[in-house]
Amino acid sequence: MSAIAKSLPKPRRLHLYSALKLFILLVGFTALFYLSGVATLRDERRPTLSLGLAAGLLTAIICAMLTTNINAALLAQTSIAMFGIYRLYTRRLGNRTNPALHPNPSSWPQMAVFMVLIFIFSCILINDPIADWDARSIWFYHAKVIYYTKDIWAHGQWAEQANIYTHLNYPKLFPLLAAQVANAFGFWNEYIPKLAIALLACPILAFFVESALKAQRNHRAIPVNFLLLFMMLFMFDGAGFYLTSGYMDGWVALYSICASMMLTTAIQQHHSDDGRNSRIQALVFLAILSQIKQEGLIIAVILLAVAIAVTLGTLAQPMQSIKRISSGTTPKTLRTAAWYSLFLLGPVVAWLIASHIQGLSLSHYSGNTLERMTAKLTTSGQPTWILANVIFHNGMIFPSLALALVMTIHAAATRKRLMTADFLPLIGSLVYLVVIFCVYLATNADVNWHMAKSAGRVGLTPGLLIVCYNYHCIINILFADRSITPQSSISQA
Amino acid sequence: MFLFRTLIVVAFLYTLRSGTAKLPGLGLTPQQLSDKVWEKSAPEQVKALGHFTERFGTPAEGYPKRIATLLSDFRDGAWTRKLSTPFLGEPLEIASAIRKFPEIKSIIVAPDIAENDELYQRIFEGIYPTLVLEQGSTNFRLVSSSNVGNCQILAKAKEATLVQCP
Numbered sequence: 001m002s003a004i005a006k007s008l009p010k011p012r013r014l015h016l017y018s019a020l021k022l023f024i025l026l027v028g029f030t031a032l033f034y035l036s037g038v039a040t041l042r043d044e045r046r047p048t049l050s051l052g053l054a055a056g057l058l059t060a061i062i063c064a065m066l067t068t069n070i071n072a073a074l075l076a077q078t079s080i081a082m083f084g085i086y087r088l089y090t091r092r093l094g095n096r097t098n099p100a101l102h103p104n105p106s107s108w109p110q111m112a113v114f115m116v117l118i119f120i121f122s123c124i125l126i127n128d129p130i131a132d133w134d135a136r137s138i139w140f141y142h143a144k145v146i147y148y149t150k151d152i153w154a155h156g157q158w159a160e161q162a163n164i165y166t167h168l169n170y171p172k173l174f175p176l177l178a179a180q181v182a183n184a185f186g187f188w189n190e191y192i193p194k195l196a197i198a199l200l201a202c203p204i205l206a207f208f209v210e211s212a213l214k215a216q217r218n219h220r221a222i223p224v225n226f227l228l229l230f231m232m233l234f235m236f237d238g239a240g241f242y243l244t245s246g247y248m249d250g251w252v253a254l255y256s257i258c259a260s261m262m263l264t265t266a267i268q269q270h271h272s273d274d275g276r277n278s279r280i281q282a283l284v285f286l287a288i289l290s291q292i293k294q295e296g297l298i299i300a301v302i303l304l305a306v307a308i309a310v311t312l313g314t315l316a317q318p319m320q321s322i323k324r325i326s327s328g329t330t331p332k333t334l335r336t337a338a339w340y341s342l343f344l345l346g347p348v349v350a351w352l353i354a355s356h357i358q359g360l361s362l363s364h365y366s367g368n369t370l371e372r373m374t375a376k377l378t379t380s381g382q383p384t385w386i387l388a389n390v391i392f393h394n395g396m397i398f399p400s401l402a403l404a405l406v407m408t409i410h411a412a413a414t415r416k417r418l419m420t421a422d423f424l425p426l427i428g429s430l431v432y433l434v435v436i437f438c439v440y441l442a443t444n445a446d447v448n449w450h451m452a453k454s455a456g457r458v459g460l461t462p463g464l465l466i467v468c469y470n471y472h473c474i475i476n477i478l479f480a481d482r483s484i485t486p487q488s489s490i491s492q493a
Numbered sequence: 494m495f496l497f498r499t500l501i502v503v504a505f506l507y508t509l510r511s512g513t514a515k516l517p518g519l520g521l522t523p524q525q526l527s528d529k530v531w532e533k534s535a536p537e538q539v540k541a542l543g544h545f546t547e548r549f550g551t552p553a554e555g556y557p558k559r560i561a562t563l564l565s566d567f568r569d570g571a572w573t574r575k576l577s578t579p580f581l582g583e584p585l586e587i588a589s590a591i592r593k594f595p596e597i598k599s600i601i602v603a604p605d606i607a608e609n610d611e612l613y614q615r616i617f618e619g620i621y622p623t624l625v626l627e628q629g630s631t632n633f634r635l636v637s638s639s640n641v642g643n644c645q646i647l648a649k650a651k652e653a654t655l656v657q658c659p
Binding site: 123127128131136141148165166191235237240396399403406471478 | 497498501502504505506507508509510511512513522523524528556559560562563566572575576578579580581582583584614615618619621622
């Protein structure tokens with residue numbers, strides 16, 4: 001054996017070079033806060049930490065797609081961040097009176113809470129190895145290929161026939177982050193790359209801290225808001241598994257509800273600074289959502305479509321808005337809608353084109369979708385069985401729907417006003433449930449096996465979106481006196 | 494109003510934890526309750542197709558245990574060791590064994606192992622960047638311990654034995 005075995009790989013300690021690369025990675029992500037915030041918002045408003053971190057993730061995947069090499073991507077990403085810091089510094093020198101360019105002392109507690117949360121979460125993450133199927137066979141396998149080839153396109157190796165069972169067509173944002181973490185440390189093992197989950201969690205944790213503390217200004221019931229938000233984001237059924245194991249379903253659900261909450265704020269407060277910030281933040285979160293998983297892409301498109309429909313008023317007054325559109329009296333709204341769509345479609349289309357060129361659309365799923373759907377629809381009991389799985393398999397969906405009904409009836413009965421935008425997560429969830437139903441009708445796998453293996457976790461996103469609607473109702477109807485214009489009240493919707 | 498608010502907040506928390514939080518008095522979780530309703534109301538031919546076979550994974554109740562493990566690992570020094578060791582093979586032991594032989598670029602998996610789809614998939618992904626070949630010029634093979642034949646054993650792991658054949 002000794003003749004064959006060469007020198008064993010020696011255990012490495014974290015040396016200075018690794019620490020430096022890790023520092024650059026972290027600076028790259030956090031410093032984008034300044035670039036995305038200060039430059040995008042034209043120095044007028046204070047950007048939020050969650051927006052900066054989310055923009056950092058988005059920039060990471062864009063740089064990797066453009067440069068293909070993960071080291072070059074890291075360099076490009078860090079250069080952008082440094083440029084952002086430089087711009088901030090020069091603008092601060094030029095304009096000493098603009099408060100948006102100076103550190104806000106009131107955000108320091110937020111930052112401290114955020115840092116503590118991310119540290120605790122990271123420690124929990126890396127104490128267990130990568131073990132479960134999707135994590136091991138899809139996400140971290142893709143990451144390992146990117147890490148060893150140092151190339152997001154794996155020098156064309158993705159298209160090999162042997163890889164087709166690993167869902168090659170899934171977006172590569174998370175695998176890229178895991179590969180970058182391993183690259184920063186200089187080696188691959190079954191623990192360290194899991195830190196990438198913490199990078200994905202950063203914008204959500206920052207969003208939680210911002211939203212929980214922002215409630216001080218808007219709501220009387222701070223502890224209730226904090227509790228409900230914390231439970232909704234981190235303590236839902238299965239959170240212990242889906243947020244730490246390396247599965248992406250939990251993160252798709254969390255990015256969905258955060259994006260829907262920001263879209264709701266953007267629509268409700270569209271004239272204020274908060275509304276404008278939320279609009280940009282929602283778009284960045286939707287773009288990330290579309291780069292996490294295929295399901296994320298579908299839910300991002302659904303949420304965006306519902307938001308545009310709500311913005312145009314088509315849900316409340318379809319005929320009037322059609323007339324307004326046809327008479328050309330809503331050009332600004334339409335322009336906004338077009339920008340919404342372009343912002344999201346940009347990275348999505350870029351990904352689809354690139355994945356087609358790289359042969360990532362190779363899949364073990366065959367065609368004949370319509371025939372399979374028709375066959376299942378006409379088989380006695382099959383549609384009911386699929387519907388039952390879609391609604392009952394995930395334990396959150398049915399009880400949340402029941403509570404949503406109670407809350408809506410209560411709002412109508414007590415003449416409390418629910419704004420049309422409040423319904424966004426609920427409508428998005430119902431549309432997504434229909435999509436899931438159609439997917440199970442069309443699956444070419446054994447439908448019972450497919451539902452047994454996936455209906456529970458696929459139901460996380462619609463379930464949490466309904467929970468998000470209930471959260472809006474509880475905070476805005478039961479714990480806050482909302483004063484709104486009568487046009488947007490539920491009675492008119 | 495206070496009672497109504499409290500009830501709604503409690504109901505909200507139940508909807509989030511419906512798989513694990515038991516309803517007082519009933520001794521059932523809302524999930525189990527919906528299962529019972531389903532069992533009573535679903536037609537026989539639909540029930541015959543099977544029931545919900547998969548629920549959620551480890552619930553959040555596991556956190557105290559995980560934090561205790563984390564602290565104990567940290568005290569024993571296991572934490573820093575596993576974080577700084579490259580090529581750790583957990584949970585696929587054979588991966589670590591193969592990586593002790595950097596000259597192995599590709600490997601053939603014997604049919605008796607390859608017929609176990611799940612194990613084959615785990616090996617295929619776990620030993621990357623060592624490539625799995627169906628056939629080829631490499632002398633290195635992964636076989637079960639009873640099928641070593643006249644090959645030289647290089648390493649043994651719980652999933653397979655790594656051998657070099659003439």
